[in-house]
Amino acid sequence: MKPLSLKSLLRAALTAGAGLVSPLVLAAGTLEGPVTQRSLNWHAIVMFLLFVAFTLGITWWAARRTKSAKDFYAAGGGITGMQNGLAIAGDYMSAASFLGISAMVFEKGYDGLIYSIGFLVGWPIILFLVAERLRNLGKYTFADVASYRLSQTPVRVLAATGTLVVVALYLIAQMVGAGKLIQLLFGMSYSSAVVLVGVLMVLYVMFGGMLATTWVQIVKAVMLLSGATFMAGMVLYSAGFSVEALFAKAVEVHAKKEAIMAPxxxxxxxxxxxxxxxxxxxxxxxxxxxxxxFFTVADAKEARKSVFFATGFIGYFYILTFIIGFGAIMLVSTNPEFKDAAGKLIGGNNMAAVHLSKAVGGDLFLGFISAVAFATILAVVAGLTLSGASAVSHDLYANVFARGRADEAHELRVSKLATLGLGIVAILLGIAFEKQNIAFMVGLAFSIAASANFPVLFLSMFWRGLTTRGAVIGGFIGLISAVTLIVFGPTVWVDVLKNKEALFAYKNPAIFSMTLAFFCTWLFSVLDRSPQANQEKSAFLPQFIRSMTGIGAEGASKH
Amino acid sequence: MNDDLMRRIQANPRFTELVSKRSRFSWKLSLTMLAIYYGFILVVAFDPKLLGTSLAGGTVTLGIPVGIFVIVSAFVLTGIYVRRANSEFDALNRQIVEEAQQ
Incomplete structure (x- = not known):
């Protein structure tokens, strides 16, 4: 089959199948729109090759240390809180949030800040309510925790489904963003960029497991934070280190004038x-x-520290993107070098931060920021792939299909095959969705995570009365309602499917789908009077004691 | 976990103390974060002009320090939690585990 016909076939099948197609308010979350290929950018290419060589070196080093399943899924449990905090930040700060949020600030000013704050405030909640219990109860995946005292097969199927759907949506958004970004920054064709990203992420995960993934994320986080710090510093320097001068100049040159300083x-x-x-x-x-x-650190104490550092790094990063966005208004929007004949930004508003890097640091720094953007994508997709592969091998294969009787070597082989499979699927989806509107996907992933994964995980740790029946029915209702409400909402029904009026008035379904999931999980649990349900309720106490004290929790492996 | 160990932990008054102290503390901090964030979002939704009020007559509006405050508060709250958990709660927990395993 010719690649072209394969591509169109896939695209047709996917748009039909995934009627899910379209956006939340998260328009800034992804790169979109047509992109023109640029001439080769040598600074960027050299720096990117250095990054790839370095990370492949890390992978080679990690591969020699990755022997057991615990090494593969959890880096042996020996990552420190500070390292994990950086890795979490590296996992969470995607290229879409770097380029997308600075673009949003560039375009709308203050709204970009409101948006980024939303991405930060979940972290303290994770620390206060989830992190320690999760660390004390789980082994490799959150399904370990959700199914701790419930029936393995149905709860793991639910958790694996939730995982794979979230991972797939997130991966598509990242792959499409990567393809467009690389096309623009490096002058490579879209398909070869997607293939390159897919091949590298498979190499990292398949050979280096969680250890390589963690270090790729740490390296990327350090590069991104230092690049963004330099950029924000140069912006403040150009404004004479006066915040007032920066905002005054931005208001003066921006089309929306004072409006950019308010919601x-x-x-x-x-x-x-x-x-x-x-x-x-x-x-x-x-x-x-x-x-x-959270399973990569030694104990609850390190898990706590991870969130503290992660919140600090992510919060700092969002403050930087705000300054970068305003810096772009001041230095990029006023410079004809960065605009096309129609007066628009070359490559679209998502390029605001990239153009700013050239404005403040010349071609060399532009090359660095381009390489950072690419590195960022690689680190995020590697984490996603590992998570998806673990759902397949640890949850579906080892605990559902083999019913806990698979030996470790087998499970590891399955996880490597699953990594390869996910890599191929991600490349094909990335190519198939090239021209689709994928802006809604990250938002949909968050809505599903909040409506299917979170209620079940939370109630399994906090509520004695949760039963298998309640968890499975409630979890699937959360998943299905989140998807359905987005499809019928303005973002898909109107923007993608081109209907006149949405069947469901709101762009964001979580307030309904999450409430519904909690309610149904509760209802079907209290209605469940089976002997199994009683057993599950009485198993809560030992689980609770372990979650509180850490007695019996997985330790770090010794080697 | 064997039943004997479990019963001893459950009967230990220090365990009850740890559970109630820790959950009260973590819910209090969670509610603080929720109040700060949703307070901010409600102002954004119902009175956006308030955040556009100029500070000291310049270009900088009230929204800028308020936004930065929300970000910094998230970090500070995690710091407050980690500090108390790493010292007080962990010490209490160590005692519980030691006593149970005697």
Whole structure:
């Protein structure tokens, strides 16, 4: 089959199948729109090759240390709190949030800050309510915790489904963003960029497991934070280190004038605003690739420290992107070098931060920031792939298919095959969705994480009365309602499917789908009077004691 | 975990103390974070002009320090929790585990 026909076939099948197609308010979350290929950018290419060589070196080093399943899924449990905090930040700060949020600030000013705050405030909640219990109860995946005292097969199937759906949506968004970004920055073709990203992420995960993934994320976080710090510093320097001067100049040159200094149209409807807040806050606590990071540290104390550092790094990063966005208004929008004939930014508004890097640091720094953007994508997709592969091998294969009787070597082989499989699927989806509107996907992933994964995980740890029946029915209702409400909402029904009026008025379903999931989980648990349900309730006490004291929790492996 | 160990932990008054102290503390901090964030979102939704008020007559508006405050408060709250958990709660927990395993 010719690649072209394969591509169109896939695209047709996927748009038909995934009627899910379209956006939340998260328009800034991904790169979109047509992109023109640029001439080769040599500074960027050399720096990117250095990054790839370095990370492949890390992978080679990690591969020699990755022998057991615990090494593969949890880096042996020996990552420190500070390292894990950086890795979490590296996992969470995607290229979409770097380029997308600075673009949003560039375009709308203050609204960009409101948006980024939503992505941060879930972290304290994770620390206060989830992190320690999760670390004390789990082994490799959040399904370990959710199914701790419940029936393995149905709860793991639910958790694995939730994981794979979230991972797939997130991966598509990242792959499409990667393809467009690389096309623009490096002058490579879209398909070869997607293939390159896919091949590298498979190499990291398949050979280096969680150890390589963690270090790729740490290296990327350090590069991104230092690049962004330099950029924000140069912006402040150009404004004579006066915040007032920076904002005054930006207001003077921006088309929207003073409006950029106050909330605009982002949050116009209170229900939508609260619903978006819920999705971002509790969705973060239900993202499988993030939850998985808590099993890489030795104990609850290190898990706590991880969140403290992660919150600090992520918060600092969002303050930087705000300054970078305003810096772009001041230095990029006023410079004809960065604009096309129509007066628009070359490559679209998502390029605001990239153009700014050239404005403040010349070609060399532009090359560095381009390489950082690419590195960022690689680190995020590696974490996603590992999480998806673990759901397949640890949850579905070892605990459902083999009913806990698979030996470790087998399970590891399955996880490597699953990594390879996910890599191929991610490349194909990335190519198939090239011209699709994928802006809604990250938002949908957060809504599903908040409506399917979070309620079940939370209630399994906090509520004695949870039963298997309640968890499975409630979890699937959360998943299905989140998807359905997004499809019938303005983002898909109107923007993608081109209908006149949405069947469901709100862009963000979490306030309804998450409430519904909690309610149904509760209802079907209290209605469940089977002997199994009684057993599950009486198993809560030992689980509770372990979650509180850490007695019996997985330790770090000794080697 | 064997039943004997479990019963001893459950009967230990220090365990009850740890559970109630820790959950009260973590819910209090969670509610503080929720109140700060949703307070901010409600102002954004119902009175956006308030955040556009100029500070000291300049371009900088009230929204800027308020936004930065929400970000910093998230970090500070995690710091407050980690500090108390790493010292007081961990010490209490160590005692419980030691006493149970005697």
């Amino acid at each position: 605009g149209g982002l949050v116009s409807n209170p229900i939508d605003a609260i619903s978006l807040g819920l999705a971002l806050m509790f969705g973060t606590a239900g993202l499988p690739h993030i939850l998985m990071r």
